[in-house]
Amino acid sequence: MIVAGASVAGAAHRDAGRGGEDAFRAVRTGHGAVLAVADGVGSRPRAALGAHLAVDTACRVLAAVPPPGRDAGAPEWTAWTAERGAFLAGRCSRWARALTGNEDGEPDDLAAALLVAFLRPPWVAFVSLGDCFAAVLTRANGRDGGSGSDDRGGSRSPDATDTPDGTDSPESLTAPTVPNDSDREDNSDRKDVPGRTATPVERCHLVLPPPEPGGPPPAYTTSPSARLRVRTFTVWEPELSGVVLATDGCAPLALDHPSVRGLPDAAGPLPSPRFLPPLAAALRRGGGSAEPLHAVLSGTAAAERTGDDLTLLCALTEGDGRWG
Known part of the structure; x- marks a missing residue:
């Protein structure tokens, strides 16, 4: 398993002489891995401390009680996630007090x-308070991405970022720091190259979008209603190849407006095929070094699109497609 994360203070914070107010942490357990990102509420005087407190508490709480087994069903995973989410919301409030x-x-x-x-894997349990967002990456069986269904009656997320020909877009927001090698031939997906086998296309699915603009304000870690408004859900995905957590400052980089795909505003934001799949490929090529990720979040494209802090944390399969 490759785990990589980076956090960069936003341009607006740097211009004001302030440091970043995001935090992230990842821990491995005997049963899997816990990933956590937090975005301190900027109007609060101790936002940065609150963010670090939140990720530390989250990792302890979710690692303290073993989750259901890989072969357990949705009811067991849903119940475990809901219980851990409510406990986490209460613990964050207690520590703050x-x-x-x-x-x-x-x-x-x-x-x-x-x-x-x-x-x-193949399970992912999510707990959320506030306005961060999450995505998963999948590698489908077969060059065409397979049927998009599973034997449990589930289906592939409807917002998969497929381009019309089933491949990732050659355009990349992250070039030149995360090159998509458009200036040289990439034979990794070609069946006619001796010694090569077709590599399944990696696709991105937005499983937890940011809150809609104009909606009710989100509940944060110290909100009195946190235990009632904490969001918990689980994902079962046998073709899972990555999990990505991000603070809302990353949305202008990682998400597309639905109009980009010719969809109405009501469709909501969609994950950009030009961002996360190429970034995941770069992290794998680098053996898990976070430098490509840090370079992207510190780059010109990020500064032009958002003045907010940017934090992104991901867990990816190794280059051979296994979690390890």
Whole structure:
């Protein structure tokens, strides 16, 4: 398993002489891996501390109780995720009160958006408070991406970022820091090259979109209603090849407006095929080094598209397609 993450202070924060207020953490357990990202609420005086507190608490809480087995069903995974999510929301609030109880401050000073995932392929359990977003990557069986269905009656996510010919778009927002090798022939997917086999196309699916603009304000880690409004859900995906968590500052880079695909606004944001699949490929080529990811988040394209902090954390299969 490759785990890579990076966090970059947004241009607006740097211009104001402030540091970043995001945080991320990943831990391996005997049953899988926990990934967590947090975005400190910028209007709060201790937002950065709140973000670090949130990811540390999330990793401890989700690693403390073993999840169901890989062969368990959806009811077991759903119940475990809901229980851990409610417990996490309560624990974040408790720690915030403990840290501010004897000081001039309120627990809300540590407010943060939090997104955490427990990865035990083919299962992924998500817990969310706030406005971070999540995506999964899949490698379909066969060059055409397969049927998009599974033997449990499930179906492939409807927002898969397929281009008309079933391949990733050659255009890349991340070039030149994450080159898509458009200036040289890539034979990895060709069946007519001796010694080569067809490599399944990797596709991106947005499983947790950011909140819709104009909707009700999200609940954060210190919100009184956090235990009631925490979102939990599970994904079973036998062709899972990656899990990506990101703070909302990454949305202008990683997501497309539906009009790009000729869809109405009601369709909501869609994952860009020019961002996450090429980035995942670059991270695998680098053996898991986070440098390509850090370069993208620090690059010109990011500065032009968002002034917010940018944090992205992902877990990917190895180059041979196995989780390890």
